[in-house]
């Protein structure tokens with residue numbers, strides 16, 4: 001796998017320009033969807049105030065929070081790739 005994407009330089013691998021393009025393409029695909037500030041509706045209600053729930057995603061953590069009292073119902077870390085090829089309901 002050395003040659004076009006990575007090169008073995010002495011005792012370590014270095015990413016060549018095409019390799020950087022590959023990494024950039026993968027990252028732009030994964031991060032294509034703007035997630036910051038977006039909310040996904042979550043069925044159910046807040047156990048404290050019966051308010052509506054929504055999922056937000058920031059800094060690798062998905063949080064289900066109440067829109068009424070902002071109580072966090074659930075927090076779960078996952079990679080942004082978890083949004084790839086999944087609709088909102090599947091993410092939730």
Ligand SMILES: [Zn+2]
Pocket residue numbers: 046047048049050051066067068069070071
């Ligand atoms: Zn609430």
